Amino acid sequence: MPETPENAATTGARIHLENLTKLYPGNPVPAVDNVDMEIKAGEIVILVGPSGCGKSTTLKMINRLIEPTSGRIRIGDEDVTDMDPVKLRRTIGYAIQASGLFPHMTVAQNIALVPKMIGWSKSKIKNRVEEMLDLVGLDPGEFHGRYPRQLSGGQQQRVGVARALAADPPVLLMDEPFGAVDPITRDHLQDELIRLQHELHKTICFVTHDFDEAIKLGDRIAVLRERSHIAQFDTPEAILTNPADDFVSGFVGAGAALKRLNLTRVRDVGVVDFPTARIDDPLESIFELMRSGSHNELLLLDRNGRPYKWLRRGDLSRAKGSLARAGAPVQHSVSRDATLRDALEAVLTDSAGRVAVTGRRGEYIGVVDMETLMNNVQELLEADHLEAVEHQHQLQEQRARQTHLAQEGVDGADGGQGVKA
Incomplete structure (x- = not known):
């Protein structure tokens, strides 16, 4: 996850689960057994584990959709275990699979639901709906009056996040x-x-069964066994390089070095500039830019400054007064918050070995190429190798100390005379 800027305010609250337990009637074994966990204000913590391990049950006890059998829940300085659950849920955002939008309500009505319940004014709600749509990258004018059935799956999920926030x-x-x-x-x-978390700094507890997703999103990851027993609770880097046991290693799986590509963002590597022109620029100026530059290619941007087409010199000779049929459409782009793994996949599908990098609104920022990505992969592999060597040295030193202590114990028991073979 991107680091929080020093001058950015954290708007999240600490979550502390104390001995949290859920026992369903008629079942002698708890679904969740005595969980202790502290989630820091402003961080994303991922709960990951096998199906049926209790991760979703643990999550739902935080907002009391499932009532705990015993234990305490503290949010910030407040114990919310005995609080009115309806009132509690209005203070906690909740986003689920398939968005959970009400189909009979418009996008705006869905987003306005909780603000309306807690008594916000109509003008404040209207402004907030527009602000939220803008925040999740949806044009308020276009999406305000639509119904969920008129949205793609990705758009529905964005609205679901907007409603939760x-x-x-x-x-x-x-x-x-x-x-x-x-x-x-x-x-x-x-x-x-x-990107949203980089701006908002909420406290996010996120359930997934996908370990790659956990690595990509989490500040810390809680790997859960059955009944939500914590096998390891640490940073993605620590879990990838030093899994606590074979159970955690099974979640990490093969290719830990490649999984670490999910820990580095495109914003952290060398994004370079590239010759660009806009689709409404005069053809003569585009020709001149191509002739005078060191590249035999340029990136054509649309009227909103978004990547549109890659143009080669040969394409211009066939343009015949129009760029409509010239060049190759941009098939892939990545955001500044995309991982190196995302960028590498995009670059590998591009014959020229590069991908355009875009900002929040899809506007062009620069290009990242294969050479830059491979250099970063090599650095990760070298770091993994050095860490493995260091770990091996530590194990050898530990064994040597244990052998020495054992030998001292034998010598002491023999009255200091040693043991003869």
């Missing part, structure tokens, strides 16, 4: 929110959540 809650709970969309949309939604 509408009343400006300090805590956002997310239960596999991107699990029902296709992989490409899922990547975009993950990037969007990273």
Whole structure:
């Protein structure tokens, strides 16, 4: 996750679960057993574990959709265990798989739901709806009056996140929110959540069964066994490089070095400039730019400054007064918050070995190429190798100390005379 800027205010609240337990009637074994966990204000914590381990139950006990059998829940300085659950839920954002939007309500009505319940004025609600749509990258004028059935799956999830954030809650709970969309949309939604968190600094507890998603999104990851027993609760880097046991190693799986590509953002590597022109520029100026530049290619931007086409010199000779049929459409782009893994996948599908990098509104920022990405991959592999060597040295030193102590114990028991073979 991107680091919080020093001057940015954290608007999230600390969550502390104390001995949280859920025992269903008629079942002798708890679904969640005695969970202790502290989530810091302003961080994203991911709960990941096998199906049926109790991660969603744990999440739903935080906003009391499921009532705990025992234990305490503290949000900030307040014990909310005995608070009116309806009142509590109005102070906590909640986003689920398949968005959970009400089909008979428009986008605006869905987003306005909680602000309306807690008594905001009509003008404040109207402004907040527009602000939220803008925040999640949807044009208020275009989407305000639409119904959920008129949206794509990705758009529905964006509205679901906007609704969860509408009343400006300090805590956002997310239960596999991107699990029902296709992989490409899922990547975009993950990037969007990273960008939003970089701006808002909420406290987010996020459930997933996908360890790659956990690595990409989490400041810390809680790997859960059955009954939500915590196998390891640490940063993605620590879990990838030093899994606590074989159970955690099973979640990490093969290719830990490549999984670390999900820990580095495009914003952290060398994004370079590239010759660009706009689609409404005169053809003569585009010709001149191509002739005078060192590149035999340029990136054509649309009227909103977004990547549109890659143009080569040969394309211009065939333009015949129009760029309509010239060049190759831009198939892939990545945001500044995309991971190196996302960028590498995009670059590998491009014959020229580069991908355009875009900002929040899809506007062109620069280009990242194969050479830059491979240099970063090499650095990660070298760092992994050095860490593995250091870990091996530490194990050897530990064994040597244990052998020495054992030998001292034998010598002491023998009255200092040693043991003869």
